[in-house]
Amino acid sequence: MRAVRLRGVYRPQADTHLLAEAMRRAGMPRNARVLDLCTGTGVLAVIAARAGAARVTAVDVSRRAALSAWINARVSRAPVRVLAGDLFAPVGEDVFDLILANPPYVPGLRRPVRRGRARSWDGGPYGRAILDRVCAEAGPRLAPGGSLLMVHSALCGEAETLCALRAAGLDASVVARRREPFGPVLRSRAAMLEDRADQAGGARGGAGGRPCRTMRRDGGSSWSRAAPY
16 A cells, blocks of 8 residues: 655565565454554554454554554544554553564664654664563553564564563464565664674574573464564
């Protein structure tokens, strides 16, 4: 779908499409309550509404993104509630049958950017500043049998995400992968990322990842991943 996008709002890209495909393959639960985190233009929220979700909520910390999502929902005549705020904070104690998340995940040079265009993609030094928060906070927001579909780059660490989700009491697996070439942002950081990879390999003896203990609770979590941007 064509989307209105105000300046500084994340443009729907391959990771957006991968997440949309994963949602279609999973199927929309009957009377589903859907939450689209880091909604950007709101494209995924609109797709969820068109797929038959009973209630769709879209959230973004950027007011420009929230306004873009609101406009696109109205233009599409999709019944989407749009809220501006930080991750789960705007939805209170609401629970959902499906949570979608395409958070900023590009590894950065320092703490996550809080203003400007880069805020839509910069995920802090290892790309996990927002990812880890979603992993830790999603569980209590899922209804029994609910699912989380989240997308990020392999550079952020597949094992780390699986460990974080399982530590939060969720069943976790990779449900989709796709290779994509580096975009201009990651190309500009390629040398930094190579240095970090070399340092991590030496520190870990090349094993990669970190050990984790798995706990299980009602409700599952699915995780989908896009290859590096």
